[in-house]
Amino acid sequence: MLDAVNARTLPGGEAPDSTVRDELPATLDAFLAGVGARAFRFAETGLRQREDALDAVQDAMMKMLAYEDRPASEWTPLFWSILRRRIIDVQRRRRFRLTWLSPAPRHEDETPVEWSDDGPDPSRTHDGREGYARLAEALGELPARQREAFSLRVLEELDVATTARAMGCSEGSVKTHLSRAREALQRKLEDWR
Known part of the structure; x- marks a missing residue:
């Protein structure tokens, strides 16, 4: 999962630790090519619909083209911040449509219909x-x-400072959200083993 395309550095230019990628992408195209699959997984987790996730990632990548002249060290937090805002926009738009434009469907006994997820994407045929x-x-x-902090810190392996910039909050908030997310996930997944 680690590739040399998506390097991360601290504002001073030094790598935060030895496990972080040690090369910056040469071009914005290389950066976007390297981050695409991970960005899709992040968006799909937040939006729960494949088409919306693909649209959000595509929109974020298109917006990144305007920042091609920015230093490569700024691309990572900038991209994740743009994608995060795009996901929030889609979620808000959905909520508005669901609550104002269409009444909630109901069963014959007047109980609301609950929408269910169709399960994992069929293309995920690997053992896990x-x-x-x-x-x-x-x-x-x-x-x-909490989902954003966990995804960016654990799954994307961004450092605390970069995650804070992407989320638009303080480093302390990132640590708090991450701690709470880990506790909640541990409770939810401990029965599965």
Whole structure:
């Protein structure tokens, strides 16, 4: 999962630790090519619909083209911040449509119809698909800020400072959200083993 395309550095230029990628992408195209699959997984977890996730990632990548002249060290937090805002926009738009434009469907006994997820994407045929589905489901149940902190810090392996810049909050908030997310995920997934 680690590739040399997506390097991360601290504002002073030094790498935060030895496990972080040690090369910056040569071009914005190389950066976007390297981050695409991970960005899609992040968006799919937040939006729970493949088409919306693809659209959000594509929109974020298109917006990144305007920042091609920025230093490569700024691309990572900038991209994740743009994608995060795009996901929030889609979620808000969905909520508005669901509550104002269409009445909630009801069964014959007047109880609301609950929409269910169709399960994991069928293209995930590897041995860990059930584990992935459980993790994705557990992540989807977390509050948005906890899900973002966990995804960016653990799955994307961004350092605390970069995650804070991407989320638009303090480093302390990132640590708090991450700690709460880990506790909640541990509770949700401990029965699965």
